[in-house]
Amino acid sequence: MSNNHLYLVDGSGYIFRAYHRLPPLTNRKGEPAGAVYGFTTMLWRLVDELHTSDGPTHLAVILDASSHTFRNDMYAEYKAHRPPPPEDLVPQFPVIREATRAFSVPCIETVGLEADDIIACYAKAALAEGWKVTIVSSDKDLMQLIEPGLDMLDTMNNRRLGAEYVQEKFGVTPGQLGDVLALMGDAVDNVPGVPGVGPKTASLLIQEHGNLEAVLAAADTIKKPKLRQSLIDHADAARLSRELVRLACHHPLPEPLEDLALKGIPPAPLRAFLEDQGFKSLLLKVTDGHVIGEPVPPPAPVATDEPAFVHKDYECVVTEEALDRWIAEATAVGTIAIDTETDHIDSMRATLVGVSMAIAPGKACYIPIGHVGDGLLSEVPTQLPREVVLDRLRRLFADPAVLKIGQNLKYDLVVLRRAGVDVTPADDTMILSYDLDAGLRNHGMDDLCKVHLSHDTISFKSICGTGKAQITFDKVPLPQATEYAAEDADVTLRLWRRLKPRLAAEAATQVYETVDRPLVTVVAEMERAGIKVDRAELSRLSAEFATQIAVLEGQVHEAAGGPFTIGSPKQLGEVLFDRMGLKGGRKGKSGVYSTDVTELERLAAEGVPMARLVLEWRQLSKLKSTYTDALQAQINPETGRVHTSFSLAVAQTGRLSSTDPNLQNIPIRTEMGRRIRDAFVAEEGKVLLAADYSQIELRLAAHMADVPQLRAAFANGDDIHSLTAQELFGEVNRDTRGKAKTINFAILYGISSFGLAGRLGTDRIEAQAMIDRYFDRFPGVKTYMADTIAQVRDKGYVTTLFGRKTHLPGIRGKTVGERQSAERQAVNAPIQGTSADIIKRAMVRVGPQLELAGLRTVRMLLQVHDELVFELDPSEVDAASAVIRDVMAGAAEPAVTLSVPLGVEIGTGKSWGAAH
DNA sequence: ATTGCGCCCTA
DNA sequence: GTAGGGCGCAATG
Structure with a gap:
């Protein structure tokens, strides 16, 4: 050997x-x-x-x-x-x-x-x-x-x-891998493989039959008809593929x-x-006299004092003695990670089932308080009484000398607050990751754990199952529950130890400490507050929409000469373009006719009455399914209100997003839509107050690109689109102002002649001429765009005025399309992101300022990117409006002084629609 | 039961 | 051309 x-x-x-x-x-x-x-x-x-x-x-x-x-x-x-x-x-x-x-x-x-x-x-x-x-x-x-x-x-x-x-990875031995690769093919190398067979199917086939020839020989015995036929038809392709991968x-x-x-x-x-090459750091190593390839002392240990994830060191706490011991140790170390386990993913419907706590890497416990038996075999396990545990935790979680760390802490804050527990001070590893690495990855625990700890967490599915058979966490036996829950806290603590030190090193401290970290608690309170919807009104609207939809459906079917599923773009396209013989083209790669608004508007203008009917049908169906029906189902039985969930670490630019339900896309533009907004109402005896930033992104663009004419117009309160029309076309009328408005928005979105042409309905040449003229009149915009793109090419990220980073790895993408897309994102992200920073700063400040002004009835309910919605006693409207306006208008200060004023428009009313 | 697509609602 | 979420359909597992 x-x-x-x-x-x-x-x-x-x-x-x-x-x-x-x-x-x-x-x-x-x-x-x-x-x-x-x-x-x-x-x-x-x-x-x-x-x-x-x-x-x-x-x-x-x-x-x-x-x-x-x-x-x-x-x-x-x-x-x-x-x-x-x-x-x-x-x-x-x-x-x-x-x-x-x-x-x-x-x-x-x-x-x-x-x-x-x-x-x-x-x-x-x-x-x-x-x-x-x-x-x-x-x-x-x-x-x-x-x-x-x-x-x-x-x-x-x-x-x-x-x-x-x-x-x-492939479910087979290395010796069988060639057969798997042959079956699945390879799009990049253009190895054909067998159509319809991907990695999963290929692996299963080889596992079952042993090798490729055996699979092909047994092809006609395969049950799935599609797969059987494909294997029979493409046996030769499979054999060729086998030779190609050999x-x-x-x-x-x-x-x-x-x-x-x-x-x-x-x-x-x-x-x-x-x-x-100018690789200085490597050069230093050579000139230091270290000769590569000579025996060297072992390098300093890379990582760390941290043990592997050994679950037997996790403790399930079921005695007062153990609970007190853990709390004493937690208090002594002063930095702990926590996690809550519940019976529901919706924090407003969830009941606390247990709490886990990590006080050092590998050292964690789980404190069950709400576990039940499975209803058949197992008994209710012995646990400490809920109130005993909550009383002890209440002190620890409010202890100013103990930092509590969570992953997506907002969820835990809502659940714990509902159980009467406050958590402060706190850090959130999800937010840390978001402020450091936005654009590079998602910020869920599984991803972070894999990237930073090279560890796969125990999956929720493996503990609770999936689909119909899924059980809630309160039915999980304590040993498994302990492993899962304690590991989550352990992972969170280890993530924090890696992420927190990077803040200062990577200049993310300002955004984290002054914006996103304090925002977590503020948003948790907004979610808890929820907003009232008028169920009866929504129900009336649903019924009204339903009858109109039925009428339209009959008319459409009559026009089509027979029934079909209007909601199926595939069927609708076939009816319009095949059965009715209208002209129009295939568009999508899946070979389906496009039937979107532009296409249907075109047909309607050409005198096809059915197109107009379908558009109306679509509008009503959308409003009914997405809003009037769905919102009723979202009313929380306990509070009678709708509680959205705001995502703090999803949008690449720093914006919030809203889910379950999404309250950031409630209709407003059409008359029908506004009736839905009117169903969002103030509680009895209160009013809603809506405060909007007026044209904040254009104002920020005027500041950031330093455009004197636009800055002056905003300072004077002039109409910005008219000003642009005057500069571009020399006259202001409906047409030129409309075009100017489109171009102003195109600038914010990272202009391209192609996109602008599509929007304006002109050709690319004309669109490009308008862009050139815009750059000529507002040279600062051109410079801003060029500088921003240069920055992202150089550094791989762009920043907002407050230092928030958006990484854009696509700038080094394989295709021109990908790189150009990244350039547009680079132009837009600092503007959209700065706007997000500003409204977030306002959200963090407004509560304390209202408090300071002695206004106790005001609650912030919603944020819709440039708008905040409050609910308050009518007696406080005037005073609160003044405070809110001041806070919002001054939210950039003192970190940033803008060269344009921030305008804030405020309205109040019994409903959200009326407050606009 | 899950996934991709087409479509459409918001700022 | 930017940033989101969600619905129904139809094809997959």
Whole structure:
């Protein structure tokens, strides 16, 4: 048995992944070098492991030499539709070879073979000699090669991939993987596979029959008719695919194995390369005298004092002694993570079932208070009385010396507040992640745990089941409940330890501390307050809509010459364009005729009466299903009010969003719609007050782009769209003002001649001319857009006036479309996001200011992006209006002084509609 | 039971 | 052209 260990680096695969994962660095010469830098550090780490116990004794970098290979001779379409590599990656390919040579490491490429095949040839040869082999790649095709003595290394996650990984990911052995890959095909490489068969089905088929030929032989016994036919029809495609994914492993080796031996790295060529690229930090390491590849003391432990997630260290607290012990320890450490378990995902309908608490990584407990038996086998478990636990927690959770950390803490705040428990001071890991990494990922616990802790949390489904069989948490037996709940608190604490220190380092402190962190409590109170809806009125509207819908349905069916499902765009399209023979085109990729408003308006204008009827039907159906029916179902039986849930960490720009129900999209534009808004009413003896920022985003654009004419117009209270019309067209009338308004909005959305043309109904040339004229009259706008796009290209993110970041990884996307979309987002995000920051600051301040003014009846109920809705006693309307107006108008201060005033319009009434 | 699509409501 | 959520339909599992 040899002690040799061959590392084969899949160079091409690596740089593609590095390009998309790493920041867009440029080298000393201003050339793109992100992938080169990533490759260099990766190679450095590998080479540096020479002489370590499992490190490489031999190493080579394998690259693709040419695009035409034996697979093209087999199947001309192979890789035919692969998009060209990104333009700023192409120049980095040759530099990868330079980098490899700088390390004095062999770089192997052979015409007619793909890197994968060369790797396969070397791997087989080395295994035959009794060597160990590591393939540095995470390419699924290469996983076919895994066997005892050979595994793969994913350097991005520093993770070894062996047979268990293949089993986990594909459900089969590495030896069977080629058959699975053949069945599923590969869209990127244009391996056909079998239509209708994806990874799941392919894996199941191979698991059941053992191999591809057995699957094809048994095809006619397969139950699902679609799948059976597809396998029969495409058996040859499957066999061809099998050959395409097979790796060629018997070609002669371009360089003998022994020549791949890894020795110390001569420093001179490496230094020259690093200097040339301007990789200073790496250069320092060389000049410090550290010679790569020489034995080195083991590196400082990467992470941490933290234990793995060992659930047996979690305690289920069922005695007073244990409860007091945990509370004493929690008080002593002063920083704890908490989580509540309930019987409902809606925090306003949820009853507290238990509370978990982590006081150190790995050290957590679960305190059950509301568990019941399953109703059949198990008894109600022994637990501490609810009030005993709540009394003790009430003190701890309000203790100003103990920081409470939660993940999506708003949920817990609402549930606990309803149980009479306040939580302060508090941090929220979801919000921390949002303020640090908006645009990079979602901020749910599962994602954060995976990314930051490389750990998969116990899934709720695995504890409570799914679908019909799902049980509520109060029926989960205590041992499982403890594992799940305590782990959540444990994870939250560990996440906080990683995220919180990044705030200051990444300049996110201001947004977190002054805006989002205090907002959590404010929004929790808004959700708890809810808003009253007039159920009887909604019910009347539902009935009224129902009869009108029925009438319209009859008329539509008559016009169509027979019944069909009007709500089915597919059927409607077929009726209009096939049966009735109207002209119009297929649009969607699914081959369905477009029947949206623009299309139906067009038909109506051309004298098709049915189009108008369908539009009316659509409007009423929408209003009924989405609003009048749905809202009645959302009335909370306990409070008689509707309690939305505001999401604080969903929108990429910093806005809130609203769900269950969404109260940020209640109709207002049409007469019918306004009747729904009128069903939102004040409680008996109170009134609603709606306070809107007037044109806040345009004002912010005028400030941020520094446009003197627009600033002056806002200062004077002039009509902004008329001003724009005057500047662009030299005269103001209905038509020019309308166009100017459209263009003003287009600017906020990151203008494109294509989009503007679509909106204005002109051609692109004319739209572009208007944009040019706009830039000519308002040069600040052009500069703002150019600077913003330059910033996002450079840094990968844009910021609001208050420092909130939106990351836009799409700016380095593969296609021009993706990159242009990111540019528009980059232009819009600072404006939309600054507006979001401002109204959030107002929300945080308004409560205390009202309190200070002695106004005790005012409750904030809703936020709709530029509007706040309050409910209050009529006696306080005047005083409250003044406070609210001042707070909203001054919300940017003192952090930011705007060069335009912020206008606030206030109205009051018995209903939301009347308050506008 | 879940998922993708087309459509439409808001700022 | 920006940012959201939700409905019904139809095709999947």
